[in-house]
Amino acid sequence: MAVLRLRIVWIGAAVILIAALLPFWLSAYLLGILTAAYYFGVFAMAWDLLFGFAGEVNFGPTFLIGLGAYTAAILNTFGLPIPVCVIAAAFAAVVGGILLAVPALRLRGPYFGLVTLVAVLLLQNFIVIFAGITGGEIGMTVPDVLSIDANVNYWYALAFLALCAVLLFGLSRSAVGLILQASGQDAVGASALGFNVTKHKIAAFCVSALFSGTAGAMLIFYMGTASIDTVVDVAIAVQIIIAAVLGGRRTILGAALGAVFLIVANEFLRPLGQLNTFVVAAVALAVILFFPEGLLGYALHRGERE
């Protein structure tokens, strides 16, 4: 185990180093795509903490992301500086997450997932109705941006992804992560061992909300706009879920890889026109059908068996 952990540290450091040097080779256009993909990676990792560890399928990750993104955008139009907006966004997402999770986790089976799905639709309607402040269906322009330099934006995103990956991966491998995993796999067994399963799951939801909301806020300060299509729509939620499953359940890091893969693949297949989404979806479907543990999960598991 200690060896494996060391290996992951070294591989991770190497990957981050190479990624940090990419601006010296890639065009600003490609860097822009990777920048968005990195924020997307954080969404997927935060989602895997809930699905892979707490064992709860959250069909509405964009509820948490959207809450963070719009909170940050609205506060920024009132003139608050970016760091304050990002912190407020994280706070709003956590509060929203608690309001959603506390009643929803009392439900069993598919009902939790349905509640999270309805929450996204509610948020979407709310944004459309209060078009005066939110910009409605058209979206809103954010006064401040992180930077106008593509390289700087890229490094911000990479640093943010690396930080989130270290924190979430560390949490998943900690004592708390072990309890969470036990709660997700066998709630009865975990409670008989003296763990308050509901408490741990709500905490996991809060952590997931914290990272989702922060990443949502960072994303809109990169793009300079906030709109339903980019941070709230159910289609985005589905992409996040596919990314996490593609990369590998219960791996955290796999989710980030899946997200980057999904967005980059979408871009490379753009010449196919309308077909490109279809091809990406078909590839994702094939991976899920034939490697249900995901790409990284499959690789890790093979390592374990040997």
Add this chain to the structure above:
Amino acid sequence: MSGDIRLQVSGLGKRFGGVIAVKNMSFDLRAGEITGLIGPNGSGKSTVMSLIMGLTRANAGAIKLDGVDIAGWPAHRIARSGVSIVFQHSRPLQRQTVLENVKLALLPDSLVRLVTEASAAERARAIAERVGLGGVLHRHPWTLPFADLRRMELAKAVARDPKVVLIDEPFAGLTSAEIKVFSDLIRTLRDEGRAVLLVDHSVKSVAALADRVIAMYLGERIAEGSADEVMQNETVRRVYIGGKIETVERKAAAAEGATLLDIDAVEVLYGKAKALDGVSLRVQQDEFVSIVGLNGAGKTTLFNAISGLVPYRGAIRFDGRDLRSLTAAAIARAGVVHCPETRELFGHMSVRENLDLGGGHLSNAERQRQLAWVFDLFPILEQRQTQAARTLSGGEQQMLTLGRALMMQPKLLILDEPTLGLAPVILGQLSKAIERLRGERSLTLLLAEQNVTFALPHSDRVYVLDHGRITWQGDPARFAREMSTGYL
């Protein structure tokens, strides 16, 4: 040897829908004493255990741990107060090692304590070594034999030094050598001053270990005392063996019929545990055959194999066709209708809807005829047509299960423990209904029972299944002579 009262259960009651699972149970568990809680399948003993652990909430009564009433507390709080449980089936963390799985049990219920304390790791190692896992500390659970997985569950249960340890079917699936090792481990728990409750279906398996045995039937306590006293107890004998064994001489005609079901060397594995080991048996056309054996002998597994619900090795032929290539649905349509012991009624549908679903493939006129016949067989179902199935009493649910199966016009009817948890008066009614079936229709019956008295009068032939093997076969009269003693 026995010390203070650790756990005091009084007036405990639990009902599920229309079924009363536990009724006014009272008993004490003392420090340094091993208590056996026994009862036939469906008697409510497992419910009592999950009520104590807080996994199910009681409808009535009190459970006092060292004088504090813990009834209604959530399970994690009860666990933290000093009660722990060894489940019969465990789901360990597969990506973690044995040591990490044991360490899990020692972690505080905290959201901020991210690092495992070194002392916890040390303690986990010591406990794992004590139960005999020293050699496999760094292996993953899926690489371990079944007995080691049980050891790991035991290690997790005793890790936090509980006052009361509940053990569900302590010896299920273990070899006799392993049973000895486990018995010694359980004795150590007693010698450390813990109160131990062993929950098992038979007195025999806990007799050597338990200082005191409580017998349960239909949710109530029927006897209490030393293992010997309970085994001698008249009520207990009647519940298990069903009192005096009666047999009815059958005409030899049935034996001449064609073979309807032919089971040849069937073997089923559940992970590491062998549930069936080379079982072969035959059922002729129009014959009523019983398979008797205690809980865990493999009866349900055998039936699930016939119905195509579990993968198996060997061959099962019905009416000359190999069933392996058929799906469970196709097997049912071919005329093999299975009433599982869990009944599997559609609880939210009405009695009538359940019956109509059973006769779904029949023409309207034929369905009406079949329905009239089922209502004639079980008049109570006609009165309860509009009631939701889950609100029926246990006996009525069993009648509905049988009724629904008969609506499918079976060629071979498979009944798995129809008497499970039913009162004697209901058994009489079921018995009469089964007797009528033989007279009125051409039907072949395969019946699994631990209640021998219920099974024998309906049987042309009897097979005894023990630990996944057929250990005896013959006619009911011979069974009464050879097997009736020592079956308990």
